[in-house]
Amino acid sequence: EAGVAQSPRYKIIEKRQSVAFWCNPISGHATLYWYQQILGQGPKLLIQFQNNGVVDDSQLPKDRFSAERLKGVDSTLKIQPAKLEDSAVYLCASSSSRRDVYGYTFGSGTRLTVV
Amino acid sequence: AQSVTQPDIHITVSEGASLELRCNYSYGATPYLFWYVQSPGQGLQLLLKYFSGDTLVQGIKGFEAEFKRSQSSFNLRKPSVHWSDAAEYFCAVAPRTGGFKTIFGAGTRLFVKA
Numbered sequence: 001e002a003g004v005a006q007s008p009r010y011k012i013i014e015k016r017q018s019v020a021f022w023c024n025p026i027s028g029h030a031t032l033y034w035y036q037q038i039l040g041q042g043p044k045l046l047i048q049f050q051n052n053g054v055v056d057d058s059q060l061p062k063d064r065f066s067a068e069r070l071k072g073v074d075s076t077l078k079i080q081p082a083k084l085e086d087s088a089v090y091l092c093a094s095s096s097s098r099r100d101v102y103g104y105t106f107g108s109g110t111r112l113t114v115v
Numbered sequence: 116a117q118s119v120t121q122p123d124i125h126i127t128v129s130e131g132a133s134l135e136l137r138c139n140y141s142y143g144a145t146p147y148l149f150w151y152v153q154s155p156g157q158g159l160q161l162l163l164k165y166f167s168g169d170t171l172v173q174g175i176k177g178f179e180a181e182f183k184r185s186q187s188s189f190n191l192r193k194p195s196v197h198w199s200d201a202a203e204y205f206c207a208v209a210p211r212t213g214g215f216k217t218i219f220g221a222g223t224r225l226f227v228k229a
Contacts, residue, residue, distance in 0.1 A: 004158070042119075042205050042219030043159070056216060091158055103149055104217070106158030 002026065004107035006092050012113045018080035021110045024073070025094030031055075033104065034067055034077050035091040043091055049075065082114045117142050119208050119220035127226040128196050136191040136223050138206030146208040148189040149217070150180055153203045162204075165189060176200070201227045 005024040013019050025032050030051050035043035046065065048056040052072040060067070064083070069075040079086055089111050093104035118141045128134050140146065147166055151159040163174025170182040180191045189206060206220040 040221070042207075042221045044219070045216060048216070093158075103151075103161040103164055104159075106151075106160070108156065108158045 004092055004094055004105050006090075006107035006110055008110055009108065010111050010113075012115060013082055015084055015114050016081040018078065019082055019112060020076055020078045021090050021092075021112075023075045023077070023092030023107060025075075025092070026105055029094035029096050029105075030072070031095045032069055032075050033093045033095075034075070035093065037089040037091055037109070039088070046077070046090075079112075082112075084114050087112055087114045117208070117210075117218060119206055119218055121204075121206055121220040121223050123223045124221075125224040125226060127228060129228050130198050131195050134191075134193045134196045134200070134225070136204050136206075136225070138189045138191065138220060140187050140189065140206075140208045142187075142208060142210070144211065145184060146210050148180075148182060149207040149209070150174065150178070150189070150191045151205045151207060151219075152176075153205065153222075155202070159205060162191070196225075196227055198227045198229065201225055 007022050032049045034046045036046050037043045046060045047067045049069045052069050065079055067077045089109040091106055091109045093106045095104050120139045122137050149164045150162040152162050153159045162178050163172050163180055165172045165182045172180050178193050182189050203222045203224045205222045207217050209217040
C-alpha cells in the first residue's frame with residue numbers, strides 16, 4: 001500500500017511570498033488532515049477534510065492560509081503571504097474515516113523556511 | 116482545557132537499558148490514547164493505541180504503554196533500547212465523541228548512547 005505522498009520536501013521562500021504544498025493521501029482514505037509542526041513542538045491541526053468538505057478549520061489562520069480538496073482525493077495547502085513564523089514542517093495525514101480508530105498515516109512532510 | 120503533557124523534553128539512555136517516557140493528559144473523559152514516533156526527516160509512525168480493555172497495550176518495535184486512569188497517564192516503555200530507537204516520541208489523545216480531533220504533546224527526544 002502506497003503511503004501518504006507530499007511535495008515538495010523542502011521549500012525556502014522570502015517573507016511575503018506565496019507557497020503551496022501538495023498532498024496525495026492513501027487511496028480510499030476519506031479523511032485528510034494538514035498539521036503544522038513548529039520546531040520543538042508537537043503537530044498542530046490546521047484543517048481536516050472529510051471527502052471534499054471541511055470538517056474543522058478552527059486553527060487555520062484564514063487571512064493567509066487556504067486549503068482545498070476539490071475532488072476528495074489530493075489536497076493543496078497555500079500560504080499567501082508568508083511570515084517568518086510560518087517556518088515549520090507541514091504534515092499531511094489521512095485516515096479511512098473521521099472516526100478511524102487505527103490512527104492516522106502521516107506523510108514525510110514539507111519543511112518550509114521563511115527568510 | 117484539553118491538553119497533553121510530556122514532562123521530559125529529552126531523555127538519554129544507554130543501549131540495552133530500559134526506557135520509560137511519560138505522558139499525562141487533561142480531558143473531560145478518558146480519550147483515545149496514542150504514541151507516535153518520528154525519526155529525523157520523517158513523518159509520524161503510530162507505535163500503539165489504547166481504546167478500551169486491557170490497560171497494558173502492546174505496540175510495534177517492542178514498545179508497550181500502560182494506561183492509568185487514576186493518574187491520567189499513558190507512559191511508554193521498552194525493556195531494552197536499541198540505537199535505532201533514537202527519535203522523537205509524541206503522545207496524542209483524541210476524544211471519544213465529537214470531531215475526533217487529535218491533540219499531540221510537545222514530544223520527547225530520545226538519545227541512545229553506546
